[in-house]
Amino acid sequence: MNDSENQQTQSGQSSATIPDAEFIKEFTRHQRPVFLFILSQISNPVEAEEILQETNLVIWNKFEQFEPGTNFKAWACQIARYEVLKWLDRHRRDKHYFSDDLMQQIAEESLEESTEWELRREALNHCLQKLNPEDLELVQIRYAPGQSGKGAAEVVGRPINSVYQSLGRIRRALMDCIRREVAAVESS
C-alpha cells in the first residue's frame, strides 16, 4: 500500500498542470474539516497537524484525480485516512494508539457526522463567550500556538494538576453548552 501510494505521489509531482481556482477554494475550505477528521483519530492536535501537512502534499500532488463536482471532503478525508495509517506505522513503536479497526470505525462515524461541524462551531463561538473571563483566558492560553496544558500551567503560575482539572471542567462545560445550543437549533 505504501509503495503504490508513493508511486502515485511521484507521478503526481511530475505533472506540470496547476490546480484551478475552484480546486484551491475547495482545498482551503476543507483544511479545517480534514484537520478535525484526523484529530478524531489521533487526539493530539500537533500530531494531527503534521498529518494534515502530509495529507495536503498528497492532495496537492493528486489534484488531477479529483473530479470537480464530486464530494471534495470525502475525497480529502480518504487521503487523510491513508496518511493517518502511514503515520501510525511509523509511530506505533513510540506510543500506544488505538487499533486500526477502532480507528476505522471512528473515522467513518466522524465523516458521517461532519455535516454538523459547522453548526457546532457556531455553537462553540457562542459558548466561549459565555465563559467567565478567567476560564476564557485559560482556554486561550492553553490553545495558543504551540502551547499545552503543561505550558499553560507555567504561564498562569498554577499547579499543573489544578490546571488540568480546570481545563477538564471548562471543556465539559463547553461540551454541555454546545449540546444545548445544537439541540435548540435543531428543534427550531
Added chain:
Amino acid sequence: MSTTHSGQTELLKMMEAACEDRLSAEQVVRLEELLTDSEKARKLYREYMLLHGMLYWDTAVGSETDAELSQTSSACTIPAATIPTTSPAPAGLKPSRILRSAWIAGLVSALAIIVGVFLSADPSSSSSDEVTANMSPELSADRETLAENQAETPAAERQPAKIQAIVAVDDTADLTPSQKPLQNANSNPAEKELQEIPAAGSSDPTILAYVNDELHSNWVANSITPSPVAEDSEWLRRVHLDLIGQIPTADEAAEFLASNDPRKREKVVDTLLQRPEFITNWSTIWANLMVGRNPDRDEYRTALTKYLRDSFRDNRPWDEMVAAVIAAEGSVQDNQASGFLLAHVNNQAVPATAIASRLFLGTNVQCTQCHDHPFNDSKQNQFWELNSFFKQTEKVVKRRRDPSTGNMLQTVSLVTKRDAEGPTFFENRQGRVQPAYPIYNGVKVDESAGTNRRQELARLLAAGEKPQIAEAFVNRTWKHFFGFGFTNPVDDMGPHNPPSHPELLDRLAREFVASGYDQKRLMRWICLSDAYGRTSRLTEQNQIDNPELGELPLFSRVYVKSMSAEQVYNSLLVATGVLGAQNGSWEEIEHQRSQWLQQFIHAYETEENNEDTHFSGTIAQALMLMNGEMIEEAISAKSPTFFGKLMNSKINDERKVEQLALSALTRYPTDREMSLIRKMVAQNVANSRNQKNAYTQSLQDVFWAYLNSSEFVLVH
C-alpha cells in the same frame, strides 16, 4: 445505572487526559475497550475530540473566530489577581498525615459515596468541581448524568427559553447575540412604564408575596417546575451558614427536626438575626470585602471590623455605613470607619476609587481606568470623576514618643486638605492629559477649595429615589444567599450586563430604601422567600436552571456554594464543640482565627490592592486543615469537647452515631450509613485486643469521616 455513570466519568477523565497527551498505555487500552464496546461512548469521544480540535484550530491556527475571541478577552485585561492560585500545603504537614490510616481512607471514601449521592446538585464553583473529581466519583457522575439528561431533554421542553431569547433580541438590539440575556417575559421596558409602580414601603408579607409571585411567574414562563421544598436539615444548615457563618449544633438540629411548629423556619430566621454570631459573620464578610486580609493592612482591618461590628449590632442603615466610610476623617483611633480609606488611598486613591465603586455601586471600573471599556458606557472619564472626589484626601503620618515607655508611636490619619481645588488630571489612551471634575451620577460638586468633596460624595451616593448603592447592595445580598445574584458577577452591573429579574431587583431596592436601608429586613425577605426554602438539588423539571453554565439564574432552587474559609473554621468549632470549651475574649478568638486563616491568603501586589484567598473549599484542602492540631485535639476522647462528652455519655451506640452525624452534617445517618458503620465498628472491635480503645477509635474515625465529607464543606 451506576455503571453507566462511573463509565462515563471514567471516559471523560481519560479523554481529558488524552487531550493533554498524558494517557498511559494501560489507559489507552482501557479507553479502546470502552470505545469498542459502546456506540454511545464513541459518540461522546468524537464530540470531545471535535471540541478539542476546534479549540485548537480556531485559537492556534486562526480563523475569523480569532477576532471575536480576542475581542472578548481584551474587553477587560484580566489582572493576574483574578487567577486563583492553589495553596501550598501548610508547612510541616507530611502527606502521610493527610489520611490517618488505610482503614480511615476506606471509610472516608465509603462514606463519600453515600454522602456524595446525597448531593446530587452540582456544586456551584469551579473549585467544588475539584472536590468531585478528587474525592467522590459518584458526585461527578451525577453531574455527568445531569449534563446528559440535559442534552437529551426533548427539544420541545426547552422551547420557552428559546422564545425568550428571541424576545430578548428585540429588547436589546444593540447588544451582540452572546450578551443577550434570557429576559423575563414581562421585562419589556416600555411595558414597565405602563404598569403602575407600587409605592415602596410595603409590609413584609406583601413584599414576600411579591418576591414569590415574581419568581413563580418566571418559572411558568420558562416552563420549569422548581425544585421541591428543602428537607428541614438542608434548610437549617444552609440558613445557619448564610446568616451566622456556622452550622447548627447537634442540639439545635435535633430540636428543629423534631419540631412540628408550622412557623418554625420563620422563628429560626428571626432568632439567627439576633445572634451574636450574626454580627461576627457579617462584619467579617464586609471587612474582607472592604479591606481584605493582607497583614500589611491589619491595623485598618481591625479598626474597620470594630466599626462594622458596632454597625451590625445596631443594624445601622446601609446608607449610613457607606457614608461613614466614605466621609471618614482622622486616624483609626479617632474614627474606626476610616480604616477603609486608609487602606486604599495609596496610589492616588486609585484602589479606593475602584473598590468603592465595586462594593458600593456594583460597577466595575477597574477596566475603565486605563482605557475605555469597550462593552459599557462608563468611560475612562467616569472613573477619574469618581476619583476626583478623593483628590483632597491625604494620609498623614505622625510620630510621637510614648511618655510612659519611651517607644515611638505612629498614627496615620485621613486628612482632608481643604485648599486642594480644581480637577484631577489623567492621561487618556491617546496620551493626552485630561481633566476630571468631581461628578457623580451627573451631579457636579463645587470644585473650589472649601468644599469637602468626600462629604458631598457621601451625600450624593444616597440621593434620589433609588440610589445605586441600594440596588448594588440588594444584588450582592441576594447572591450571598442564593449563590448567584441578579447579575453575574454582582459587581459588574450596568447596561452591558442586564439583570435576570429587573423588576424584582428594582422593587427590592425600592423597598430596601423605604425600609430605611434595613439590612436585617432585606435578609428576612430573602430567607423567608419560597425559593430560598427549596432544595439545592436539580430535578428533571428545572434542569435549565443552571447558571453555572452561563445561563441567567431562575432561582428555582438554591445554588450550591463552597464554604468560605471562615465558615469551615467556625463550623468545625461548632461540630467538634471546641468553641464551648474555648475561653478568651473576642479579640483572642479573633486572633486565633486570623492566624489560622492567614495561610490561605494571598495578597497580590497590584496597584488596585487586590487579593484572593487560596481557600477553594476542596476536600483535599479541608483534609489538610483538619489534620491540624486543633482538630486532633477537638476529636480527642479526653478533651471536654463534643466527642469527649459523647463518649462519656450513657446513650447507646446508634444514638452516638446519630449524634455524630447531627453534629457534623445536621442530619441523622441514613440507613445505609448506619449499617455500614455498624459493620465497620464491629469488625474493628473484633480485630482488636483492646476493645474499648478500638471502639472509641472507630467512632472517632466515623466522626472524622463525616467531617471530611464533601457534604460538610458545601453549603447546599
